[in-house]
Amino acid sequence: xxxxxxxxxxxxxxxxxxxxxxxxxxxxxxxxxxxxxxxxxxxxxxxxxxxxxxxxxxxxxxxxxxxxxxxxxxxxxxxxxxxxxxxxxxxxxxxxxxxxxxxxxxxxxxxxxxxxxxxxxxxxxxxxxxxxxxxxxxxxxxxxxxxxxxxxxxxxxxxxxxxxxxxxxxxxxxxxxxxxxxxxxxxxxxxxxxxxxxxxxxxxxxxxxxxxxxxxxxxxxxxxxxxxxxxxxxxxxxxxxxxxxxxxxxxxxxxxxxxxxxxxxxxxxxxxxxxxxxxxxxxxxxxxxxxxxxxxxxxxxxxxxxxxxxxxxxxxxxxxxxxxxxxxxxxxxxxxxxxxxxxxx
Amino acid sequence: xxxxxxxxxxxxxxxxxxxxxxxxxxxxxxxxxxxxxxxxxxxxxxxxxxxxxxxxxxxxxxxxxxxxxxxxxxxxxxxxxxxxxxxxxxxxxxxxxxxxxxxxxxxxxxxxxxxxxxxxxxxxxxxxxxxxxxxxxxxxxxxxxxxxxxxxxxxxxxxxxxxxxxxxxxxxxxxxxxxxxxxxxxxxxxxxxxxxxxxxxxxxxxxxxxxxxxxxxxxxxxxxxxxxxxxxxxxxxxxxxxxxxxxxxxxxxxxxxxxxxxxxxxxxxxxxxxxxxxxxxxxxxxxxxxxxxxxxxxxxxxxxxxxxxxxxxxxxxxxxxxxxxxxxxxxxxxxxxxxxxxxxxxxxxxxxxxxxxxxxxxxxxxxxxxxxxxxxxxxxxxxxxxxxxxxxxxxxxxxxxxxxxxxxxxxxxxxxxxxxxxxxxxxxxxxxxxxxxxxxxxxxxxxxxxxxxxxxxxxxxxxxxxxxxxxxxxxxxxxxxxxxxxxxxxxxxxxxxxxxxxxxxxxxxxxxxxxxxxxxxxxxxxxxxxxxxxxxxxxxxxxxxxxxxxxxxxxxxxxxxxxxxxxxxxxxxxxxxxxxxxxxxxxxxxxxxxxxxxxxxxxxxxxxxx
Numbered sequence: 001x002x003x004x005x006x007x008x009x010x011x012x013x014x015x016x017x018x019x020x021x022x023x024x025x026x027x028x029x030x031x032x033x034x035x036x037x038x039x040x041x042x043x044x045x046x047x048x049x050x051x052x053x054x055x056x057x058x059x060x061x062x063x064x065x066x067x068x069x070x071x072x073x074x075x076x077x078x079x080x081x082x083x084x085x086x087x088x089x090x091x092x093x094x095x096x097x098x099x100x101x102x103x104x105x106x107x108x109x110x111x112x113x114x115x116x117x118x119x120x121x122x123x124x125x126x127x128x129x130x131x132x133x134x135x136x137x138x139x140x141x142x143x144x145x146x147x148x149x150x151x152x153x154x155x156x157x158x159x160x161x162x163x164x165x166x167x168x169x170x171x172x173x174x175x176x177x178x179x180x181x182x183x184x185x186x187x188x189x190x191x192x193x194x195x196x197x198x199x200x201x202x203x204x205x206x207x208x209x210x211x212x213x214x215x216x217x218x219x220x221x222x223x224x225x226x227x228x229x230x231x232x233x234x235x236x237x238x239x240x241x242x243x244x245x246x247x248x249x250x251x252x253x254x255x256x257x258x259x260x261x262x263x264x265x266x267x268x269x270x271x272x273x274x275x276x277x278x279x280x281x282x283x284x285x286x287x288x289x290x291x292x293x294x295x296x297x298x299x300x301x302x303x304x305x306x307x308x309x310x311x312x313x314x315x316x317x318x319x320x321x322x323x324x325x326x327x328x329x330x331x332x333x334x335x336x337x338x339x340x341x342x343x344x345x
Numbered sequence: 346x347x348x349x350x351x352x353x354x355x356x357x358x359x360x361x362x363x364x365x366x367x368x369x370x371x372x373x374x375x376x377x378x379x380x381x382x383x384x385x386x387x388x389x390x391x392x393x394x395x396x397x398x399x400x401x402x403x404x405x406x407x408x409x410x411x412x413x414x415x416x417x418x419x420x421x422x423x424x425x426x427x428x429x430x431x432x433x434x435x436x437x438x439x440x441x442x443x444x445x446x447x448x449x450x451x452x453x454x455x456x457x458x459x460x461x462x463x464x465x466x467x468x469x470x471x472x473x474x475x476x477x478x479x480x481x482x483x484x485x486x487x488x489x490x491x492x493x494x495x496x497x498x499x500x501x502x503x504x505x506x507x508x509x510x511x512x513x514x515x516x517x518x519x520x521x522x523x524x525x526x527x528x529x530x531x532x533x534x535x536x537x538x539x540x541x542x543x544x545x546x547x548x549x550x551x552x553x554x555x556x557x558x559x560x561x562x563x564x565x566x567x568x569x570x571x572x573x574x575x576x577x578x579x580x581x582x583x584x585x586x587x588x589x590x591x592x593x594x595x596x597x598x599x600x601x602x603x604x605x606x607x608x609x610x611x612x613x614x615x616x617x618x619x620x621x622x623x624x625x626x627x628x629x630x631x632x633x634x635x636x637x638x639x640x641x642x643x644x645x646x647x648x649x650x651x652x653x654x655x656x657x658x659x660x661x662x663x664x665x666x667x668x669x670x671x672x673x674x675x676x677x678x679x680x681x682x683x684x685x686x687x688x689x690x691x692x693x694x695x696x697x698x699x700x701x702x703x704x705x706x707x708x709x710x711x712x713x714x715x716x717x718x719x720x721x722x723x724x725x726x727x728x729x730x731x732x733x734x735x736x737x738x739x740x741x742x743x744x745x746x747x748x749x750x751x752x753x754x755x756x757x758x759x760x761x762x763x764x765x766x767x768x769x770x771x772x773x774x775x776x777x778x779x780x781x782x783x784x785x786x787x788x789x790x791x792x793x794x795x796x797x798x799x800x801x802x803x804x805x806x807x808x809x810x811x812x813x814x815x816x817x818x819x820x821x822x823x824x825x826x827x828x829x830x831x832x833x834x835x836x837x838x839x840x841x842x843x844x845x846x847x848x849x850x851x852x853x854x855x856x857x858x859x860x861x862x863x864x865x866x867x868x869x870x871x872x873x874x875x876x877x878x879x880x881x882x883x884x885x886x887x888x889x890x891x892x893x894x895x896x897x898x899x900x901x902x903x904x905x906x907x908x909x910x911x912x913x914x915x916x917x918x919x920x921x922x923x924x925x926x927x928x929x930x931x932x933x934x935x936x937x938x939x940x941x942x943x944x945x946x947x948x949x950x951x952x953x954x955x
Contacts, residue, residue: 038512039566043472104466105418107480108714114482132479144469145509148462152713170714170758188508210565214664218556221570225552228571 003231007048008241011220015206016045018294019314021245022204023140023182024053025252026293029286030203031161031183033146033318040208041220042186046099046142053097054246056138060091064134064177068092073164075177098139100132100181102157104148111153112166115173128175133157133166136181146185146198157183158201203286204311205318207331252296259292261303268341269308276337278319287315309338359521366395366524368580369516369600373492374402375538376579377450380515380572380601381471382493384506387522389454392496395522396452399494402535408449412442414459422466423478423487427730434737436482443467443476444487456495457505464507467493471513482734500860503824515572517604530583538582545578547589550663557664558598558671561610573601591663598667599674606675610668712761727761735759771807772825772866773798776854777836778874778914779815780845795873796833808866811835812857814850816843817884821853825861844886847878847925848894851902858907869908872931875915876922892921899928910934910947 010017019032034042058065064075068090074082082088102111113131132141141157143149160166166179185202199205211217227234269291273284288303290311295303316337317330373383385392400409412421419425419441426439443451453459470476476489493514499505506514530538555570555577564570577589577597584593712727732755739754775795799809809832811823822835854870861868878891882898902909909931913922918935926933934947 037565038509039568041567101477103469103477103479104462105422105480109482110479110484145462145465148465150462172758210559210567212560212563214553214557214560217560217567217570218553220567221552221556221574222549224567224571225547225574 003235004047004051005044005224005227006235006238006242007045007052008245009223009227009234009238010041010045010048011216011223012211013041013045013208015314016042016208018297018311019204019206020045020049020184021249021252021297022290022293022311023184024049024249025256025296026289027180027182029289029293029315030201031185033199033202033205034184034186034208035205036186036188036208037210038188040210042208043142043144046140046184046186049140050096050099052242052245053099054250055094055096057092058095058138060093062090063130064137064179065095065098065139066178067138073178073180076175098136098181100136100139100141102132102141102143102149102153104143104145106132106153108153108156109170111156112168112170113175114168114170126173128168128173130177133160133179133181134177137177137179139181140184141181142184143186145187147187154198158198162201199318200280200282202318204290204314206314207317248297251299252293255299255301256293256296259295259301259303261288261292265291265303265305265308268305272308272312272337272341273316275340276316276320276334278316280319283316283319287312290315305342309342312338362521363523363525364528365600366518366522367528368596369518370395370399370402370524371530371535371538371583372576372579372597372600373494373516374399374535375542375582376515376575377492377539378448378471378474378490379542379575380492380579381513381568382451382495383516383518384456384495384497384511384514385522386497386517386519388498389496391522392454395518395524396494398524398526398529399450402529402532403450404532404536404539408446410442410446410449410451412451412453414453414455414457416442418463418466419478419480421463422470422476423485424480425483425730425733427733430733431736434734436734438478438483438485440487441476441478443470443489443491446491447488448490450492450494452494452496454496455505456497456510457499461507461509464510468509468513471510482731512566512568515569515576515601519604534583537585538579541582541585541587542575542578544587545581545589546587547574547577551577551589551594554594554664554667555598555602558602558667561668562602562605562671563607564602564605565607566605569602569605573597576601591666594663595667595670598671603671603674606671609672609675713764714758714760715762716757716760717762721762724761724763728755728759729753731761732756732759772861772864772868773807773809774812774825774854774857774861774868774870775809775832775836776812776814776819776850776870776872776874777839778845778847778850778872779813779839779841779843781815781842795836795871798871799833808861810857810861812850812853813839814846814853815841817846817849817880819846819850819853821857825864825866844880845874845878845891846880846882846884847874847876848882848891848898849880850874851895851898851925851929852882854909855898855902855905855907859905862907867908869910870931872909872911872926873914874911874922875913875919876911876925877915877919878921878925895925896928899925903928903930906930912947 007017016032016034019034023029023032034045036042056065057068059068059074059078059081062075062078064077066074066078078090082090109131111132113134114129116127116129141161143157146154160179161181161183164178164180166177168175183202223234266288269287270284273287278284287308291303291307294311295301295307298307300307313331313334317334320330320333369383373380385395387395403409419439421441421443423441423444424439426437429437429439456464470489471493474488474490476487478485478487495506495510495514497505504511511517551574555573558564558573559567559570573594574597577593580593580596581587581589712724714731715721717723732753735756736754739756743754808825808827809823810821810825811832812819813822814820822839823832826832850872854872858868858870876895877888878895879886879888881887881890882894909926909929911922911926911929911931911933913919913926913933913935915922915935922935923933932947
């Protein structure tokens, strides 16, 4: 297994990095959809997350990685254990935030979980063997080429991502367990459109392009080559930068609950959504949450118009009413809307 | 070393093609999995000669596996070992062909037959070097680093290799891929180079050269630049050097980057002063935080200190020469198209979206759990596979309950259903008269109607393609695509003028229609013309001659039983247009009385009546 390329060493792709950081600071913004040319480092950014993200506290021995602080959303096993533990306290360990890959050919039983055959054989008991969704709990679930994933699997993922719970009724087992994760999908729109229902369920959507700037392209090659030739040295050289991002994430998470949205900023954000004609309130909600997380990352206690406009394209571009013949593309339309509401500034 | 750069002249130049094929072969033999692999676009016979020549030069112990494009996922990536599972009573994972070929080479003939999703998974394995198995009750990971050779026998302007896979393969040989055996290094030379490649150094100038070519020719993928670098290293190693020299890079960019060009650099090239940031640079690439990058990674914009990345003092920079080399390596006709800023026609088939699930017919895909009924049929083998791991447990459970175990216990949860996907959807082919006689304004009106039709097509997920005819030729401007915005743009910028080669247009329409039908879609041809043919099949003028040819072509069209609508774009209904429409068996719609809706209605009717 190759060691992942460090997050801080990735050249460019600022929008995608920001979207993922926002999702890390406030997972409630929903998933992140990344569309763009092949070979532009979409997967590289996602695979850099495990090494970047601060570790999380989890109940020791819990197969679902339950959060010790969240009593309400524990799995059945933890609840059961807590009854017998001293003052209901369960042992806690540090573990890395899971970033789980969903390979295209995965079958349903491996995704949602199924009866554990080994257990059934050895002890004759019906035990549940958790699937990918359980492993991704409190972390990220990554689907590359999401537009090629079979429809029934996509539906299943979206359903779980929305409810935060995985309900399994199969092979004679009946299990429900918490499964809250940030769904990250990437793909190339040329390979086939995404269904509109699917598009809308992602909180943020970013478009990834490669720069035509020669210096930037050269820097990409240079770093990539340095990494391939001497991975250990390269990782060591970039660890301080990754550590700085990590510290920023922790500070932002702490700050987030106290970040305020002034009424004037809120009003303008709503105006923007009206101007763009985004469907439903989900757009407005996501825009605000993303702006708040953006402000927190920025070290600010107050959300400003600048925070809103910075995240407006990623929060709204996939919620515009579809107009195939608009050559400008959705990004341009959002930009036009921003100019209309906020002026050229 | 007989590694001369192919003289890139006309694309038909046999010697150049042979030299390219030989260079690609040597590079793949040396670099292997580092460059992903190669696409051979040739007939099976040509590809076999190339592959045989490669195999003779690979280390004898190296594993080479052939993978039929019809292979199932479990055979490719790994899955449940049915025999071992039944024998042991617990699920046993089985390695697939990819894991089997770890450290070697995988060959896939007829890649165009392999589903896009499977090709995309192959691409993911090439990236990670690991085959993941997550199916049928097993979870396993197998190391799978290999070089992939795919043979693509699809038609000339269509790619059978899906784009996600194509991006992972450094090399592509198009047309005749046969090699001249005498020009190839022998197995010993390859072995020497293989031992050397990881020590080959490339200085900054090489990286700048590759970056310049990628940026200038609109090559978005960063994989391409990495592959070019490894290709250059392989070429240096073949020459028993440990430093990449300019000739290596020049050949590497021709082999890896030239085929991916989407445009050519602006010809005037108003070379900005070295230290001046071009105003167009969108943003310098800072790390996401404000901290300066680690000391040994100078940010790209500090040219003053650190290793001087651009030796601008040299007379004639390497990157400029590389740009010339790539320009020279692009086939002239493609170069002309790129220069004209016309984007390369999208070659994506968009196959994924064209398929729809079915329980009864189509291409068989992975079975699903469920209850069989009149429509959904049981997939016996998959059901057995699902039941297999449980046999011992069920036998035990039955014994406890005092039931004598049958030889095989299948329960309802084991049931697997056969599932298929079928190609679906309509392919609307516009055949547009861009001649002088189809007066510009009328064409404009027709375009409005067509746009409305496009919107409707979009809603129905149809594919559209565009053929324009004027002068003496009919040209496919847009192969079948779902990129409707492109279709509209092309249509809007369609130049008018010249004669009306109606016969040639109808012939082209038949070809396009039949090929769309072969691709599994339902083609509908929409002709926009005034029907006044004045250029015959032989390209000569003459109204009578031309009309005879047109009616003759129309008769052939009728035999093809393709659905068609002819929209008469002349100011008043034109008898000739009507006559041609009748001869074709097409629905005739005079423009003066139509709006978008009635055209759409006519198209729908045409589909039904065929």
